[in-house]
Amino acid sequence: AATVAVTTAPGDAVRVRLWPEGDQDAERALEPAADEEPETREVDGEQRRRVPYALPAELPLGWYRLEAVTGSGERARIDVAVTPRRLSTTDRLRGRRRWGYMAQLYSVMSSRSWGVGDLSDLASLAALSGVQGADYVLINPLHAAEPEPPVEPSPYLPSSRRFFNPLYLRVADVAEFPYLRPADREVVDRLAAVQRKAVLDPSSIDRDPAYAAKLKTLELLYTVRRSPYRQQQLEAFVAQAGQPLQDFALWCALREELGEDSPLWRDEARSPESPYAQEARTRLAHRVNFHVWLQWLLDEQLEAAQRATHRAGMDIGVVHDLAVGVHKHGADAWALQDAMAAGMSVGAPADMYNQLGQDWSQPPWHPEKLAELGYRPWRQMMRTIFRHAGGVRIDHVAGLFRLWWIPEGNTASDGTYVYYDHEAMVGVLALEAELAGVVVVGEDLGTVEDSVREYLESKGVLGTSILWFEMDGDVPRDPSRYRELCMASVNTHDLPPTPGYLEGVQLQLREDLGLLARSPEEEREDARAQLETFFAAVTEAGYLPGGADADAETKVEALYRYLCDAPSLLLNVSLVDAVGEKRIQNQPGTSDEYPNWRVPLADADGRPVMLESLPRMPRVQRLVDVVNEALGTRRRTSAVTAPEQPERRDLADPFRSAS
Incomplete structure (x- = not known):
């Protein structure tokens, strides 16, 4: 005992x-x-x-x-x-393999989007893919960023992992929207017209004007009187969220007032308990309450999106992504100082791909302080993400075992591994996942000890397999030898979509940016040899009768058919592959040199792809048919429905200001 x-x-x-x-x-x-x-x-x-x-x-x-x-x-x-000995949510997956779209939500837009994909678009994507036979949608992290423009485009460098980004709100779905004052509605309509035009620009996503337009609209909506029922719902949400939400909202209000670089952050406003911060809770109460309200709206729309997945027949639904850390000047670093290691940053040691190592500028958990706090910050983070989710993907899951710590002011090569109580970290994760009924996937690519993978598998945490990385020496590993407890994909967001990868767009981009470690000729020869080796295996398996002479779309379909031979319980279909997109979402080793995390969804000819057009694209339908046939899944007959709206009751006198 x-x-x-x-x-x-x-x-x-x-x-x-x-x-x-x-x-x-x-x-x-x-x-x-x-x-x-x-x-x-x-x-x-x-x-x-x-x-x-x-x-x-x-x-x-x-x-x-x-x-x-x-x-x-x-x-x-x-x-x-x-804690559970093993996740029952994983064991319930056995007996049937499932597939789902993998998508960067901000890039997936409809004609009603305001310059960026939003939670209503997520609900629509879930509805249409559920009809196609999908059981989940894997999306990028939706973590909170800065409370006002300019905002960090990378979803993997958030301000907070405990709260969500209002950029993803569909403002027209807020229950009070129909009750805007006529003059305010005119303002909103002008903002909407500009942002809906931005949806048609296939070159780049500009979050800042989209966020500014949404914030302006949300500030107008905040003045609309809520019904007693809606006010009651808000108050219940606030009571349940507790002090962490109040501290986050306070940071947002202070960040608006002070900006990022104010010296007050290092002194008077150094923590939520500082006298300056305590005084600001009263002085900035209106803005604090506004940011609390935004999180409530996000909670409503996240719930609506997950509800849409189940109405479409999915048995998992939305799979969220958990970033490995947070911005060192963000809300979590400020509010959770007692659980973090001061003066340290997380990164990666030098390897064959990066001889200098990597510094991600993200403060790590302090293992002893986290234990002294009963792992409450970690638990709160899990509960927030699991609240309206069917699954979660843990980026760099080996970080639950150890992280590469770098002392401030030093290079990545000066760092060292610091170990965590993985039994506690994984145990808390498993407990919260079991209580919420969600599936857990760990991103375990790269240099990860076998013991880590074995431990996670014993707990029911799925691993990750990428087709291009699965090798036995110099030849592709037969997919039948992939792990069963695994989420398998052809590619990742750090590689081009498969149509672009086949063309070698990554090599041209890296050459243009001066990122090649060898001559362009050597890189191209290696890439050609890799593709030749893979397509030889695909042809031998009988999935590419035309061999290397087949067209690009046929090759993409053949690669997915080949991947479907894996026993892996979950199989991702990249939405970019389905529509024929060629551009990479994120080019490692760059910042402003390339529009990372700002590439909108487009087809093979560079034309923007709207959500409404996906069911009518033959290319999409053919790839879906290939996957369904290989996995033995079928399209569903239920009709695609619009996401449910938040319930509206007793909206009395909509032109009175909120008190």
Whole structure:
């Protein structure tokens, strides 16, 4: 049986109690473990007695509070987590392989989008792909960025991983939208007209004007009086979110007031508990409440998107992506200082691809401080993401075991690995996933120890396989030898879409940007040899009768048919592959030299692709048919429906200002 050690002065009586989190009336007394002897030792010159107390057998999964009170009045409390031995959500997937689209949501737009894909577009994508036979949609991280323009384009360098980005709101879906004042509606219509034109620009996504237009509209919507029912819903959300939401909203308001580089961040406004920050809670209360309200709207629209996936027949739904860290000047770094390592940054050691290593400028969790906090920040993060999700992909999942720490002011090569209590980190993740009923996928590409993969697999965490990276020596690994507990893909967002990869667009881009480590001729020869090797295997498997002479679309379909031979439980279909897009979303090693994370969805000829056109694109339908036939899945007959709107009740006098 599991035990908890309680250390006291010898002879000091102690009472130990345990109760489920939030239900102290259900407490029970614990007794010393019968099969373990107490131990007495000297600590700092004093005798201390360590007594193991037995936890009850077969405790239900969940969180508990344990309290020890001594006869002398000393009191201590800790959190206790009862975690699953293995995720049942993964085991429920067995018996049927599933596929889903992998998409960068900001790039997937409809005629109603405001310059960037949003949560209503996500619901629509889920609806149409569910009809096609998909069981999930894997999207980029939707983490919160800066509260006002300019905003960081990379979804993997967020301000906070505990809250979401209002950029993804569909403002017209806010329940109060129909009740805007006529003059305000005219303003909004002008903003909408400009942003809907931006949707038709296939060159680049400009988040800043889109976000500015949405914020202006949302500020107008915030003045519309909410119905009693809506106000009640907002208050319930705020109460459930608690202090973390208040601190995040305060940071947003302060960031608007101070900007990023104000010296006050290092002194007066250094933390949520500082006198300056406490005074700002009152002085900036209107803006704080505004940012709280935005998170409530996001919660509503995230719920609507996940609901749309189930109405479309999906049994998983939206699979969110969890970035590896946060911006060092962001909301989480400010609010969670007690859990982070000051003066440190996360990165990667030197390898054959980057001889200098990498510094991601993201502060790491401090393993000891995180443990002292009962892993609450980690738990809160999981709960936020799982609240309206069917799954989660953990970027750089090996970071739950160890991270490469770099002292501030040093190079990446000066770093070292710092290890975490992976049993606790994975245990908390598994517990929250099990309670929420979500599937967990770990991105375990690159140099990851076999022991890490084996441990994660034993817990029911799926791994990741990329077709181009699966090799046995110099030849492609037969897909039948891929892992079963795995999410398999042809490519990643750090590689071009498959149509572009076949053309070698990545080589031309890297040559243009001066990123080639060898001569262009050597790089092209290696790329040609790689493709030749893969297509020889695909042809031998019988999926490319025309061999190397086949056209690009046929080759893409053949690669997916080849990948479908894998026993992997989940198989991603890149939306960019389906429409014929060739441009890469992210070119590693660049910042402003390339429009990373700003490439809108376009077809093989560079024309913008709208969501409404996807069901009518023959290329999309052919690839879907290839995957469905190979996996034994079928299209569904349910009609594509618009996402449900938030419920509207008793919207009294819409022209009164909110109090």
